[in-house]
Amino acid sequence: MDDDTRFTSVEGQNWDFKDKWPASHKDSYFAGICRLICAFSNSHGGFIVFGVHDQTRLPGHNNILPDIDRLTLSFKQLTGSSFEYEFSRCPGVGGIGGVEFLLIKPRKRTSRPLVFQNSLAGYEKGKIWVRDGNEVLQAGPQHFATLFLSDDSDGIEGFIPPSSAQIKRFIGRTESMVDLFDWVNNSDEPRTYLYGKGGSGKTTIAREFAKLAKIAGREIRVEGVDALDIVIFLSAKEKELSSPDAEVVEISEPDFHDELSLLSQIVKLSGGEVDVIEQQDASLADYRRTVQEYLNHFSYLIVLDDVDTLTTKGIDPGADFLYRALSRAKKRSKVLYTIRNAPSQSIHNSIEVPGLQGVDYDEFVDECVKRFRAPTPDKEFRTNRLPALSERRPLVIETIIALSRTSGGYKGADRLFTQNVGNDVRDYVFSREWDALGSNLERPLLAALADLNKPTSFEDLKILLTAGDSAVRDAISAVREMFLTVDDTGQDTLFSLAALTRAFVNSKKANLKLYPAIRQRVRAYKQTVKITSPEVARIISAVRRLVPLRFSDHSEQSLKAALQRVQDTELGPSITEDPVFRALKGYVESIQRRPDLVATRDDFGYSLQMKHEPEFEELAAWFEAEKSSGVITDSIFVITDAVISGRRYSEDQKISMISRKATTAYNMARQKIGDSPDAAYTLAETSVLLHCKAFKHNVLNGSPMTGVSEKYAKNTSYLLIRLSSEYGAWRPIEELSVLQKKVDGYLDPFAEALFPYLDSLSAKARTKSEASRLRNALKAVAGGGFDKSKWLDTTMTPQLIDRLKALEARL
Template sequence: MREELKGVFGAVQKGDLPPSFDHLFNGIWNASEERFHVQESYILDFKETNPEGFSEGYGAGFVRLALGFHNSFGGLIIVGVKDRILTVSGIEQPFDVESFNRVLTDFAAISIECVAKTYRVTIGAVEKQIAAVLVPRRKSASPVKLRKDLAKYKAGTLWVRDRHEVLVAETRHLPMLFSQRMSLPSDGEEEARFPVHRSFPPSPATLKEFISRGDLLTSLWGWFVSGENPRLYLHGPGGSGKSTLAFEFARLLAEHGHGVRATTGERLDYVIFISGKETELNPLSGTEQVFAMRQFANAHEQFVQIIYHSGLLGLDEQTSADEKRVKVGLDELFSHFSGLIVIDDIDALSRRGLETGEEVLFLKAVLAKQRTRILYTLRHPPQHALTSSLKVPGLDYASEFHEFVDACCKQFGVPSPPAEVSHQIADRTHSLPLLVETVVGLRRFCSNYNEALSLFDEKGGDDARRYLYQREYDRLDKHGKSRPILSALYLLEQRKPTVKAVLR
């Protein structure tokens, strides 16, 4: 903590303003120069004048600033100061904090009590007034978003205070937003003191850069920190990015978990990621291949991998661990440690009619003395737990698709597609990340994107479609008529020109 900010930080942490100017501003006020001498920071912002209202223009910016402060570390708005030269301009009227709090409630559906106080300071021979508006720090509640449009700001916007700026929250901000936020980013060394045990395979993503699935990641953080259900299912079609999303969440949690506390106070001890995936689509070649890093093929092997990667089972014990040893290991893990277990592609077991181990882990998590959360990925919505599931759709065309395509082009060293072709790629791939990546990858061998799309349809698309839809076909009743009907429709589509000629 910078020495000069301790008075401000103490007031923010306490949630109240001291009675005297000196008590609050002693560290940041230069009496000889009659000006403030610190720049805006994570917890400090200067405004020159009072707004006339808070629902539009300049006043709406106060709401934006307050929500950014509240989501982050709390903060102090000093009104009546020129923010570039930090001299006192003064205000005529006290800050209308009651109206301010009412607008915050109306537009963000929260009840936070900002506190305002007017202070007097002598500049030369003239006494001037400034207002200090204290925005309290959000505690264990979820980050606050706009619930309806406010001036130029859209409903659903999540703001964060980042140094001297208020920014729309990005993936990099989520660990901070869901941490305890008891110290400023430059102050703490908690990571060195409280490391989080982690065990991951290599990332399932072939792209080096993770393209934010912001709302989905925010939902995962909210579930882990404050959600009541001990398990959550990420479901979506093959190629939608479920595994990559789960891996990125686990990675971020492991790297920043030293600052994370559940609403009940538990510290994070471990994060592990295991996979039952059988096959994968190689976007570089457009072909389906065996997944080389598969870790379990049945429930017993899954439990053994959980205990082993948590550090409670030795390498040489994996093959010999019986049911009794597994039970002891799981009981010890759930009784003494708090963490996240990610189980990728659990339907690799269920579609073969095998026991998945879901209920065993669910009961242990519910009855555990410590707080453990379990995240599954699978293709189909879990009918037994629909309220505990989160759909992973294709990329949003407006906010995610183009950024993802740009990242693919950069990695593969190919030009970006023109606008009219981008729509075709999105349509032909249903904006599924893995298929988009495959099309862009095929561009390396083609002179343009139209050729790449043709090649995708004629060659690369076969394996891609098999990877995406074979599981869905396998789920159909073997003894019913659904499989023959689907096959007939496919053949009809393939022979459409011939059928049309016959009909003529």
């Protein structure tokens, strides 16, 4: 401190100033303190000095009585963990309020990093924070040494062959690395599995883990007991994908190809040999005995990459022997396997490698662009089309980006990858597992899902495959991890194929013996889903020929004939009371030149009440009839909600109805502005929420409607801002917080509409009371934090905070 009792030190790696002790344990200030504690504990420790002004460095600003016990209890409730600390108070420094010193000690490197167990004030749960200079940052690969190694790590012997990966810099995957170090340090399981779909990055993660373990050396205590002696990385990979030219390259000599070659490599890389007269005469039993002896004397980390290259061909890689040897050994050792399919026998003891998400995805795309000197993809391709094409698998992402150099840009890369050039990539990712499938219903099931191209229930798959529960269940189990996208959030689990998977199955399905039958069943299924009555089925088939669902325009003669068929007075109750028939009848009535909306509503209403889900095209026709009538009624929302909450409709169909509902709410809001402003306000808010949801879906799925949904969301936001501002200049700002809590989408369009409103505020005269309420709203929203999952553009929220704070300062 200087003569003015001013702290002369600036904030740095181990030092941070806070002007006051946290009064509330639920607000963003307290969350920031806890985040700082996590960062210091996860790094090298540090001091938090309470009572010192962040800018002037003058002490004495804390007028809240510190309660360290309450702070540590609240921290433990938030993180599920305690932190080591020392606390002291200097009440005389700076006068009233004093200064408090909280020393956070670094955690043991063998324990898991401290993280929030629940999100708080915009800080997401599960994120790992570290201290980097004078900042708190989310941990990345550049912080692995801080998280897992000590300053005096001396390294050990080992064999880690050079990587052939095109992207040399390791990106993301912090959570996977934490799980792996936790397994080595604390788990009593001698082996674990790193599993994920082809091209997801398993080998890269395993190699980086092995390199870090080799650097850490004897500092690592396996299960907290035995110091690590040697690290070995071996691969059974027989093929690899060369991303620059999208070609599969054969590996002539894998590190091992069966149990004998694996054990011989372990012996060789340990610097020993089998105790026999002639080495070429050594048997499998000799190698097993030698490896067991080595495991008794040394602590190993053995990484075995791509082992299912062998298991899918029925070759034993020696997993059972190694497990028994590890369990019996006097020293503790670990074996890590990388595989594609989830290990059903050890699913509790495995680590999944998903596709790249969030910041990791963006950083990887940037690195690929830099590595291949490719053009920078535009926002549409980067956020929409590329994730859909690649399923966010790193190897596929880099292949597509590399293709853009020689194909005239990303549109050309998309076209080439979707066509023949992508075949090698898809084969590399899927062929091994496809070839290993049994000869029962596994491949026909995938072919059926490829033709359906929408989420499908277990019961419907039974119908399409004409098989019983057990056979279909076994087929799903065989393909679930590698091929299926599974949605089990509702009452019924739904199964589908992602875009990359579907493209592969489409290239293979024609060679299946059962495919002609599967194709016809799917066609029939799409035409008459779940029709049990033969009489109803015959009527539907006849009507569909007259007025096909795929056409929106029909001749007068066909319309009249179809109406006569469904209104036939000779039809018995077994037909007229069938909900499938009533939906058909409502559809025919809705597409007439002059629709009978009373009859249409009655027929569809009955069908929906009977829990039937009509064809999407049938409901869409009813919607158009209601819309064309010129009178907007609640029937519009009955239609849209039936699709949105339905189980048989695809995501694209649901989003289509969400957009229609949003547009209807917007139009209704405009109609009610004069007579019922409160109702108009509510409808406008509903419209914004729905348009933002549609925008997010279109972004994530690479829909060509993304730009349209963004435009609609922004236009509706202008209306909502105008209506809310009638209740006070502060209301549009408060509305941002309301939307953040309610929305299941991206709020970027609302923010873009809010910016010009904020710019207009400072120029307007207002009363003292109005100005006070406006300042309070600005301060509350700017300091309340923003949920990153509600925003597409990561720069949008900092812009918002700057604009809000700037406006508050001007007021």
